[in-house]
Amino acid sequence: MEAIMGWAFNDPGLLAKLEAADDTTLDTAPFGVVAMAIDGKVTSYNAAESRLSGLSPSSVIGRHFFSDVAPCTNNYLVAHRFETEPTLDISIDYVFTLRMRPTSVRLRLLNQPGHQRMFLVVERV
């Protein structure tokens, strides 16, 4: 499956692939994927992200990601960009406190007008 999808963090066509993927497919990605509805509520939380954070998808899905799940992203670097930029495809270096360990990560923020979901992609550096 992974090979078929050909997952790559820097893939220019990543947004289209994520859009097309169901939860089972998302679980095959080697990096964390958080899918959110336009209002910021989590709709998918893949296996890699779940491993990184220690949180199971069932405890996260339906909750507001920036305020209820990962408050450390509720700032102008991450949440603000999702809230204000309808067209978004940017990678930033960031530090997550995954399981309370400071962890350097690369984030990719993906959003496009007309789409039902926006994506936060997390790769450990």
Place this chain on the structure above:
Amino acid sequence: MFSGPTTSMEELLQFLYLTPVGVVKFKADGAVDLINPAASAILLSLTPGEPLTNIYASLVSLAPDLPRHVAQFNENSGTVIDQQRLEAHAGGKTIVLSLSLKRVNDDVYMAVLKDVTKMAEQEQRLFADQQKFRAIFEYIHDYAIYTITLDGIMDEWNHSVERYSGWRAAEVQGYSISLFFPPEDPESPDLSALLAEAKRVGSVETEGWQRTRDNSRLWANTVITALPDGAGTVRGFVVVSRDMTERKRMEDNLKLLATVDSLTGAYNRRQGNVLLLAEFARRARDGRPFAALLLDIDHFKAINDRFGHAAGDTVLRALVLACQSTLRLIDIVVRWGGEEFLLLLPGVGTGEAVTTAERVRAVIAAMQIPILDGAPLRITVSIGAAVPAGESPEQLLRRSDVALYAAKAGGRNKVVLAP
């Protein structure tokens, strides 16, 4: 053995992810062991590029002394730093942090980081307000601003009140506001009624005399405003008193100017009319009688022509003085026209009116009025007296005028009672 509900690792993680204060566990060299998202959010906002691996590096611009503080702490456990305020400037904004630091044991330290920017701003505003009030109390003149309890006890004393009243804080601590309004003074307002009204409608205003420390009086405008607490319950009052003594003096002065004839000091005709109407009203209400005497100087034109207007003025002044010293305090002397005067004698009936008029006439006839050049002048007056008998003020004046003419026609220096 523990048998209560268990907490899953995931729940604990979630708990820490959502903890709204920053918590960091680190080693003596600053190496971060564990850090929650709130702490990382704060530290990342200060040093966006830092990987958050060392707390000293993240806080170096705010607390460069941190490693030294930790190194110099020579107890094995305890509080190294307790809620120290740190100020940072990032992105054009000032962020204020509160930092507490504890040594747990040998090489285990915990830091608590809180963004207290809003609290600091509030404190700043409060401080600025306090400074403002202090400046007002310190430098304002002619005003007293203070607070009192529901019972009118002064619970705050400041320079504005000291300057205004002369009393110092230590002398009047816990005194009632009636210090300013002595109850034995009939002019003092009813304080409990004032406070009740202020509590009911929010604010009352009163103007009147107030006592000061040296027992002098000042005329003050006082506004008492209810002070509600957060729940809207009135807990006391703010009192603002303004010393208006000077204005009051000027007003009284203006009133005097508007009612008194400047040459003689007698009431002017306008005020005479007011007082005449007041006497009529009093007579109608209380049945108290009064008499009106219309007095005219005999041959006044000849005095002016022969000795000049200055001498004429002197005569007019002397005549008013003579009337005032002959009559009672409550009697009223009005300059009615050029050399014509109206004397109102409250409570006086027909017989006494004639006696009094006769006395005035005699006193004036006996006067020697010194003038600048020449021998003292002597004058006489004719008086028409009338007592009201169910008529209008105009009719009363007409009757006294007729009587006055009769006195003139009868040879002057005479009193005639109107029939």
